[in-house]
Amino acid sequence: MNRRRLLALVLAFLIPGAGHFYLHRRARGVAFFAIVAFLFVTGLSIEGGLYTLAESQGQLMARLAVLASMGSGVLYFLGNLTGPHGSVWAATFEYGRTFTLTAGLMNLLLVLDCWDLASVRPGQETSAPAEQPGESLP
Amino acid sequence: MKTHLVLMFLYAAATGAFFSLLWREERRERIRMFLLIFCSLFLGAIAVGWAMYAWAR
Numbered sequence: 001m002n003r004r005r006l007l008a009l010v011l012a013f014l015i016p017g018a019g020h021f022y023l024h025r026r027a028r029g030v031a032f033f034a035i036v037a038f039l040f041v042t043g044l045s046i047e048g049g050l051y052t053l054a055e056s057q058g059q060l061m062a063r064l065a066v067l068a069s070m071g072s073g074v075l076y077f078l079g080n081l082t083g084p085h086g087s088v089w090a091a092t093f094e095y096g097r098t099f100t101l102t103a104g105l106m107n108l109l110l111v112l113d114c115w116d117l118a119s120v121r122p123g124q125e126t127s128a129p130a131e132q133p134g135e136s137l138p
Numbered sequence: 139m140k141t142h143l144v145l146m147f148l149y150a151a152a153t154g155a156f157f158s159l160l161w162r163e164e165r166r167e168r169i170r171m172f173l174l175i176f177c178s179l180f181l182g183a184i185a186v187g188w189a190m191y192a193w194a195r
Contacts (some may be wrong), residue, residue: 028159035156042148046140095145102149106156113160 005118012114014073016107019114032110040075040103048096049086050079071104071111150179 012019016036021029044050051069056062070076079085079100086093154175158168 031159032156035152035159039149039152046145092140092145095142095149099145099149102153109160 005115008114008118009111012111013071013107016072016075016103016110019110020117023114023117025117032106036072036103036106036110037075039099039106040072040079043096043099043101043103044079044085046092046096046099047086047090048093048099049088050076050083050100051097052080052083065101068101068108069104071106071108072100073107076100076104146180146183150176150183153179 008019008022011022015033017029017031017033019029020026020032051062051065053063053066056066072079086096090096154172157175158171162168162171
């Protein structure tokens with residue numbers, strides 16, 4: 001694995017959108033960060049919780065949920081440090097968990113997308129051309 | 139902010155924006171993809187909710 005690809009993967013995992021930013025898809029990187037961070041922060045702010053290893057109690061599905069949540073990288077670990085979050089009695093608890101879980105899954109998809117983008121050699125045709133200066137998102 | 143409808147709306151909008159940016163390149167295709175995902179999630183959930191109401195009695 002070359003250094004560029006490895007760095008893109010690590011950045012993409014740690015900070016949502018950072019991998020795309022590093023691979024010169026800057027507008028997209030910022031947009032992805034905004035979406036993933038929005039979902040994660042909203043999930044915690046509506047009294048949703050985070051799936052943690054401590055409360056998974058060895059159950060397979062709970063552990064998979066923990067892995068999915070961890071996909072949000074630094075956001076997950078910051079959330080864990082500032083936690084515990086939410087109240088299981090709140091009506092929006094499961095909504096919040098779904099938001100944080102989805103944020104993690106989205107970031108895992110972004111990591112895979114970065115792998116794909118970083119695999120393209122210079123000069124090789126790609127279906128996703130690098131953004132030109134001044135290009136805006138819809 | 140904490141009503142089911144608002145949360146459904148936010149979730150559908152965020153998911154639609156994410157996948158339209160990830161999967162589509164052209165502006166028009168992105169808008170179409172966003173609307174498809176948003177409507178499927180938001181309006182679909184309302185439709186399924188009403189459909190379940192028929193079995194609630």
